[in-house]
Amino acid sequence: MSRVLVLNSGSSSVKYRLLSGDERLASGMVERIGEAGSPVADHGAALKAVAAELADRGFGLDSPELTAIGHRVVHGGKTFTEPTLITDEVIKKIEELVPLAPLHNPANLAGIEIARRLRPDLPQVAVFDTAFHSTISPAAATYAIDRQVAERLSIRRYGFHGTSHAYVSREAALAVGRPLGNVIVLHLGNGASASAVSAGRCLDTSMGMTPLEGLVMGTRSGDLDPAVVLYLGRTGGMSLDEIDTLLNRRGGMLGLCGDNDMRVVEKRLAAGDPDARLAFSVYCHQLRKYIGAYYAVLGTVDVIAFTGGVGENSSLVRETALAGLEALGIAVDPVRNRRGDRLISTGDAAVKVAVIPTDEELEIAHQTLEVISRTNRG
Numbered sequence: 001m002s003r004v005l006v007l008n009s010g011s012s013s014v015k016y017r018l019l020s021g022d023e024r025l026a027s028g029m030v031e032r033i034g035e036a037g038s039p040v041a042d043h044g045a046a047l048k049a050v051a052a053e054l055a056d057r058g059f060g061l062d063s064p065e066l067t068a069i070g071h072r073v074v075h076g077g078k079t080f081t082e083p084t085l086i087t088d089e090v091i092k093k094i095e096e097l098v099p100l101a102p103l104h105n106p107a108n109l110a111g112i113e114i115a116r117r118l119r120p121d122l123p124q125v126a127v128f129d130t131a132f133h134s135t136i137s138p139a140a141a142t143y144a145i146d147r148q149v150a151e152r153l154s155i156r157r158y159g160f161h162g163t164s165h166a167y168v169s170r171e172a173a174l175a176v177g178r179p180l181g182n183v184i185v186l187h188l189g190n191g192a193s194a195s196a197v198s199a200g201r202c203l204d205t206s207m208g209m210t211p212l213e214g215l216v217m218g219t220r221s222g223d224l225d226p227a228v229v230l231y232l233g234r235t236g237g238m239s240l241d242e243i244d245t246l247l248n249r250r251g252g253m254l255g256l257c258g259d260n261d262m263r264v265v266e267k268r269l270a271a272g273d274p275d276a277r278l279a280f281s282v283y284c285h286q287l288r289k290y291i292g293a294y295y296a297v298l299g300t301v302d303v304i305a306f307t308g309g310v311g312e313n314s315s316l317v318r319e320t321a322l323a324g325l326e327a328l329g330i331a332v333d334p335v336r337n338r339r340g341d342r343l344i345s346t347g348d349a350a351v352k353v354a355v356i357p358t359d360e361e362l363e364i365a366h367q368t369l370e371v372i373s374r375t376n377r378g
């Protein structure tokens with residue numbers, strides 16, 4: 001049985017999972033990398049901690065049974081539209097994409113470099129967040145700005161969370177018996193994005209050139225009038241770095257009500273807190289707008305799939321975002337929804353609504369093995 005180690009290196013954490021086939025042998029997370037007072041100084045130290053944890057559990061990184069290592073890489077730009085065997089050349093190209101994803105790609109690269117140093121003999125594969133969205137049409141991918149400027153600077157919609165959208169859209173379509181159907185996927189985690197998928201191909205997605213566009217997120221604003229950025233600079237006297245922080249790290253639910261954890265927001269909401277009520281309604285309103293937009297993009301919808309920490313757990317978000325849409329064939333059964341069923345639509349609704357736990361690590365492991373068997377076949 002093939003054994004794959006999956007590494008998801010974020011800016012301040014490394015998540016890992018060791019799989020034998022689909023079976024999870026070990027998994028965990030090293031957090032607070034580089035933070036003040038943290039014992040984990042950098043990604044090198046984090047990877048060492050991961051290796052030590054694995055060794056403790058009897059799965060040392062030096063094991064000859066390990067077949068491959070799969071890495072999440074957030075931005076593949078226009079260069080990478082498929083999972084790719086990592087070579088020096090590939091690393092160079094991922095480095096060239098750092099300006100498009102300054103928070104994410106350097107962390108991914110650190111993970112790759114250290115893993116290659118530890119196991120230079122093993123095939124390693126990069127699985128890109130952007131890849132699944134490479135099928136979106138020019139109409140959906142192009143921003144209406146000067147075309148030469150956009151071309152020169154590679155400005156377009158790339159989309160993110162692609163591994164999750166690919167996995168969840170497939171699982172959702174299978175769950176309702178329409179493997180070639182039309183699916184709206186709502187990935188609602190700390191970062192959040194929506195996608196419109198038809199017969200396994202992504203037609204549109206809410207994140208853009210960077211993971212800032214689209215839905216309201218834990219700490220990111222999502223959509224806003226781009227002139228707000230100009231105004232913040234010219235009239236608000238803020239620097240570009242300050243605006244970046246305001247929109248990416250201090251926006252979203254955190255900016256609206258001071259809490260980015262949806263569980264806390266819901267508790268405050270239940271206690272009648274007006275700031276939490278506004279934040280929650282902004283979140284759900286934006287979500288509802290994207291559901292309507294992607295309904296129109298797809299023409300017909302077989303299933304709406306909720307995933308991610310919020311999508312999988314918040315019956316209130318699901319019920320609020322989909323309320324009053326019976327004319328579109330959408331109706332949530334309140335009992336199924338609150339009970340946590342996999343299918344939460346009413347029996348007679350034309351559009352099925354499903355709750356599908358995402359599994360990015362499993363999908364990365366599958367794609368890693370696919371690349372390796374393709375490479376071996378030559």
Ligand SMILES: Nc1ncnc2c1ncn2[C@@H]1O[C@H](COP(=O)(O)OP(=O)(O)O)[C@@H](O)[C@H]1O
Nearest residue numbers: 188189190191260261262263308309310313314
């Ligand atoms: N029971 C719950 N009810 C509402 N929100 C929840 C619940 N459990 C987790 N969440 C929310 O899920 C979000 C984190 O989602 P997750 O997918 O784990 O994040 P990440 O994008 O970091 O992987 C947080 O906002 C958290 O509050």
Ligand SMILES: CC(=O)OP(=O)(O)O
Nearest residue numbers: 074160161190191211
């Ligand atoms: C790309 C992105 O937004 O990822 P995350 O949700 O993990 O921050």
Ligand SMILES: [Mg+2]
Nearest residue numbers: 189190308309
């Ligand atoms: Mg997640």
